[in-house]
Amino acid sequence: QQQVRQSPQSLTVWEGETAILNCSYEDSTFNYFPWYQQFPGEGPALLISISSVSDKKEDGRFTIFFNKREKKLSLHITDSQPGDSATYFCAASRDQGGRALIFGTGTTVSVSP
């Protein structure tokens, strides 16, 4: 059973548009949600994260919106750039430091110039 789900599987946007990536989870005890960005041939790099006590986290062009009641979150990439083309993974864990992350299936974003 996939504990962390992502949609869409792939997404194409034009340069300057906003890309919206969705994530949902099953376990209500998850309380930490990082998003990772991965380029081909590389390991995943931490992009932005949110804890369950917040409903929004912003870092530059990247914003996480979190709905605890519905167990959903989304990553918005505003003013998308070709360099944002990558696969984005939503992940979740239950408590600080003690548990490994559970990763979603990823959304591959392509930004066309």
Next chain:
Amino acid sequence: GALVYQYPRRTICKSGTSMRMECQAVGFQATSVAWYRQSPQKTFELIALSTVNSAIKYEQNFTQEKFPISHPNLSFSSMTVLNAYLEDRGLYLCGARTGGNERLFFGHGTKLSVL
């Protein structure tokens, strides 16, 4: 800054042989190290979580007999894939964090191909 190095980056081994991969944390103390395998379809499988001074916890479908892990100090961990076969192919990722900090830093991974 916190960095995680993995080596080798790529390796090819013959079916039935074993290969060892290493993970080095630089700039922070890796009190916990999580080993993952990423399939060609990009899905992540957690292999095991190693915390210094605690027993290594393996996930279902992964065993110490197949994937022995060493985590001897706060900057180094290694994992061996014993008796590798085609189904063991993938990108093996080491993620390290400092105790009490949720941030997990990954290396570039070791890509294992099996002939």
